[in-house]
Amino acid sequence: MTITAAEVERIALLARLKLTPEEQAAYTEQLNAILEYVDKLNDLDTSAVEPTAYILPLRNVFRDDLVRPGLPRDKALAGAPEVSEGQFKVPRVV
Amino acid sequence: MNLCELTAHELGELLKSRQVSAVEATEAAINRIEAVDSRVQAFVTRTVEEAFAQARAVDAARSRGETLGPLAGIPMALKDNICTVRIRTTCSSRMLADWVPPYEATVVSRLKEAGAILLGKLNMDEFAMGATTETSAFFPTRNPWDLERVPGGSSGGSAAAVAAGEAFYTLGSDTGGSIRQPAAFCGVVGLKPTYGRVSRHGLIAFAPSMDQIGPLTRDVTDCALILNAVAGHDSSDCTTADLPVPDYRAALNTDIKGLKIGVPREYFADGLDPEVAAIVRRAIDKLAELGAICEETSLPHTEYALPTYYLVAYAEASSNLARYDGVSFGLRVPGRDIEEMNINTRTEGFGPEVKRRLMLGTYALEAGNYEAFYLKAAKVRTLIRQDFEAAFNKYDLLVTPTEPMVAFRLGEKGNKKPLAMAAADSYTSAVSLAGLPALSLPCGFSQGLPVGLQLIGPSFAEARLLQVAYAFEQNTEYHRRRPALEVA
Numbered sequence: 019m020t021i022t023a024a025e026v027e028r029i030a031l032l033a034r035l036k037l038t039p040e041e042q043a044a045y046t047e048q049l050n051a052i053l054e055y056v057d058k059l060n061d062l063d064t065s066a067v068e069p070t071a072y073i074l075p076l077r078n079v080f081r082d083d084l085v086r087p088g089l090p091r092d093k094a095l096a097g098a099p100e101v102s103e104g105q106f107k108v109p110r111v112v
Numbered sequence: 113m114n115l116c117e118l119t120a121h122e123l124g125e126l127l128k129s130r131q132v133s134a135v136e137a138t139e140a141a142i143n144r145i146e147a148v149d150s151r152v153q154a155f156v157t158r159t160v161e162e163a164f165a166q167a168r169a170v171d172a173a174r175s176r177g178e179t180l181g182p183l184a185g186i187p188m189a190l191k192d193n194i195c196t197v198r199i200r201t202t203c204s205s206r207m208l209a210d211w212v213p214p215y216e217a218t219v220v221s222r223l224k225e226a227g228a229i230l231l232g233k234l235n236m237d238e239f240a241m242g243a244t245t246e247t248s249a250f251f252p253t254r255n256p257w258d259l260e261r262v263p264g265g266s267s268g269g270s271a272a273a274v275a276a277g278e279a280f281y282t283l284g285s286d287t288g289g290s291i292r293q294p295a296a297f298c299g300v301v302g303l304k305p306t307y308g309r310v311s312r313h314g315l316i317a318f319a320p321s322m323d324q325i326g327p328l329t330r331d332v333t334d335c336a337l338i339l340n341a342v343a344g345h346d347s348s349d350c351t352t353a354d355l356p357v358p359d360y361r362a363a364l365n366t367d368i369k370g371l372k373i374g375v376p377r378e379y380f381a382d383g384l385d386p387e388v389a390a391i392v393r394r395a396i397d398k399l400a401e402l403g404a405i406c407e408e409t410s411l412p413h414t415e416y417a418l419p420t421y422y423l424v425a426y427a428e429a430s431s432n433l434a435r436y437d438g439v440s441f442g443l444r445v446p447g448r449d450i451e452e453m454n455i456n457t458r459t460e461g462f463g464p465e466v467k468r469r470l471m472l473g474t475y476a477l478e479a480g481n482y483e484a485f486y487l488k489a490a491k492v493r494t495l496i497r498q499d500f501e502a503a504f505n506k507y508d509l510l511v512t513p514t515e516p517m518v519a520f521r522l523g524e525k526g527n528k529k530p531l532a533m534a535a536a537d538s539y540t541s542a543v544s545l546a547g548l549p550a551l552s553l554p555c556g557f558s559q560g561l562p563v564g565l566q567l568i569g570p571s572f573a574e575a576r577l578l579q580v581a582y583a584f585e586q587n588t589e590y591h592r593r594r595p596a597l598e599v600a
Contacts, residue, residue: 021475026471029471029474029475029478030467030471031455032474032478033430033458033467033470033471033474034434034437034451034454034455034458035455035458035459035462035467035470035471036455036456036459041464045467045468045471048468049468049471049472049475051531052422052472052531053472053475055419055422055531055534056419056422056423056485056489058415058416058419059416059419059420059423059488059489059492060488061416062413062416062492062495064488064491064492064495067491067492067494067495068491068494069487069490069491069493069494070490070491070493070494070497070545071321071490072321072351073307073308073321073497073546073547073571074307074308074351074353074547079350081347081350089214089215093214094214094440096212096214097211097212097213097214097440097441097442098439098440098441099438099439099441099442099443099444100444106439106440108439108450108453109446109447109448109449109450109452109453110448110449110450111449111450
């Protein structure tokens with residue numbers, strides 16, 4: 019076993035998820051199965067290999083700094099669960 | 113004449129010569145959806161009124177004598193992770209079940225400009241995570257060739273709708289095989305373009321270093337027509353290539369004499385269904401008969417592609433889907449404070465497959481794990497890319513089975529077994545990691561179910577893929593078969 023149930027609970031919280039005890043047990047088994055599978059990559063010596071994060075040979079992509087209309091406030095807020103005084107409203111933060 | 117049996121370009125000719133109006137074509141498609149979609153379940157949202165309004169506008173423009181493009185008046189539908197204004201875009205998730213985007217995807221704007229008629233939005237695996245369309249939070253889509261079988265995924269609704277005659281073409285998205293695999297399972301043509309060929313602006317992200325939008329169609333000519341309409345640079349997506357877009361339809365011809373085709377032996381190893389293997393071998397013989405030079409070759413890191421894909425895709429997903437926090441759009445489930453609200457929202461909003469991937473991705477990116485998992489995978493990704501580069505020094509394109517098997521039964525690959533889908537993903541994910549274009553086209557039937565042939569090209573060689581696919585198609589009849597859905 020690579021990761022324990024307690025670790026799965028901690029990772030779930032990092033991903034902002036709450037698991038039932040049954041889910042915790044099931045995911046522990048499943049995540050271990052996947053981790054065991056991906057361990058295959060350690061067969062390969064990659065010490066001299068550069069990583070690929072993106073396929074394209076792009077570096078900085080520039081465009082002209084033109085003034086153009088952005089998303090109007092009412093449209094940006096239209097899909098929000100709760101709005102107050104033209105802003106997103108959320109529950110207590112601290 | 114049953115209009116719904118036609119390809120998009122055949123319908124386009126009838127529209128152009130005014131033998132059929134856009135309203136009649138739209139009526140035919142909507143009647144077809146009403147007749148079969150209760151069984152196929154491809155559509156998440158239907159946009160009947162909007163479709164007729166668009167059709168009337170196209171007919172009016174035509175009667176004014178305006179010059180219209182080849183897609184004007186042709187009804188189509190979109191995978192439900194492609195943003196549409198005024199029409200909800202759900203990703204087949206509870207998280208976005210009622211969300212109406214404030215802007216539309218570039219591909220949608222381009223198709224609208226071309227006069228496309230939008231019939232609705234199509235079912236998918238939740239957030240494009242899955243290979244069966246069973247992880248949809250709403251309902252599973254069924255394979256029109258056998259309603260007890262899956263259509264593949266994640267663009268299952270997009271493939272099923274085309275196969276069932278419910279739309280003349282659709283758009284899907286492909287991160288690790290999500291266009292090609294359902295295209296193979298449903299017997300249609302599906303193209304994943306080169307990374308950067310088609311704008312992702314307005315495509316809801318799963319793994320942005322691999323996500324690409326592409327067409328699902330009834331034949332190769334349609335595929336070329338749709339790619340013509342959607343490909344090209346977009347200032348709203350800085351990863352689109354600033355390269356000229358050839359006329360893909362004009363590039364279609366059947367002369368493939370002397371073309372060098374590599375057949376990587378790793379794609380014919382254990383786990384490949386023998387009947388699928390035989391059908392694909394016969395398809396390769398056909399290409400040789402047409403003058404191509406087919407040779408066995410090797411992509412030595414193939415067996416590492418899927419574990420690499422899992423780590424890269426899940427890591428990217430875990431960081432991308434952090435935005436679903438109940439604050440600015442989508443679902444909110446209340447909590448005492450903001451953190452509890454975040455947790456409640458994500459716990460109720462995401463299904464089990466998405467949660468599993470987010471947790472694995474979070475783990476792979478965590479301090480202390482990053483080097484061992486994400487960075488390791490990024491390095492192996494380089495080796496996989498180099499395999500293809502070496503192969504394309506010798507060959508014009510590569511050919512493989514799209515999938516090692518035909519469509520399986522609903523529920524056969526249980527959600528409880530995370531690696532049950534591994535075989536289905538393993539033939540398509542290497543191409544995604546390398547950002548290459550690949551096309552699946554029907555190349556035969558095994559026990560009445562379609563088998564797909566995957567053509568893989570070097571970057572931006574879509575015209576060559578389409579040409580070889582066209583040569584094969586013009587010399588075979590598989591693309592003319594339609595599922596017998598009437599016999600319920």
